[in-house]
Amino acid sequence: MPAPSEVAQRAHRRLSDYLSRHGLKQTRQRDAILESFLDTDGHITSEELYERVRREHPEMGSATVYRTLKLFCEAGIANAHHFRDGVTLYEREGHHHEHLICTDCGAIVEFESELVEQEQDRVAKSRGFDLVGHRHILYGVCVRSDCPRRPEAP
Amino acid sequence: MPAPSEVAQRAHRRLSDYLSRHGLKQTRQRDAILESFLDTDGHITSEELYERVRREHPEMGSATVYRTLKLFCEAGIANAHHFRDGVTLYEREGHHHEHLICTDCGAIVEFESELVEQEQDRVAKSRGFDLVGHRHILYGVCVRSDCPRRPEAP
DNA sequence: AGAGGTATTGATTTTCATTCTCATTACGGA
């Protein structure tokens, strides 16, 4: 049995806090979903997570997973992304980063740029905006040997 | 009658070129849709454009507008964006720019940053990617007097 | 101009992720 990482414990705490602070209830489903979610690396769809949770909890409903993932975002445990249109990908909230995606094989690489962050602030301010967030996605073709490598604009 | 701007003429030429170069046909619908599209400023959905085209061409089908807008993107006449999830917004292909969006009133401001462009190249290269495109969206709250002004993370 | 081989169109259906409904159940404070 894997030792419960501190980061996982923190997530559990955040959820509890958020729930009590909002008069919401702690349920077996929310626990189960959080468990599976924390056990996941990278980016995952609600449907994919639903399949995973389902293995341990066959009576789980997909609507509950959709609802809960949204809740996780509000609680600061998860983050939602829309890399391809039509699907929402979730990932664990952690250090801030942007994404670099291969348009051929779908590989996702994460990156950070303090320089860009500062520039964003400057731009927003110059336009009279209070910056509250941003999304920065780079599309390219990676060097993986198994990447189809057929450049195509996003 | 407004004089056909050079930029509009260029769009028509691009479409013709693309069509003939791909063995596709010039149709009254494509002309009509292009006409309305060029007559539009800013960002518009397929459905919205459909409504506009429809005023002059009541027999136009919405599926045709969807198909044609996609065609315009391939022909380099239009660009697609996904600011809010679930809808595709199109705008005329022109000078390259990014977007700054008010999370309250939906106002869209365009900006450019040579500094960010360069940084993107650097980042992609360092990760072994051939950069083929990017999307950079800033979310904030604008200073418009009629802006609800209720900050909320995207 | 006319014919024939495609590409295109419009109406309609389908898809598919996500949300909504609602009857039933589970929490959790008193």
Next chain:
DNA sequence: TCCGTAATGAGAATGAAAATCAATACCTCT
């Protein structure tokens, strides 16, 4: 343990976009 909500799960509803398909419009070649 009781009670008032919040939560759940099954299924229906949404809505943008894509897919179907029979009817039509283009275009090229004679």
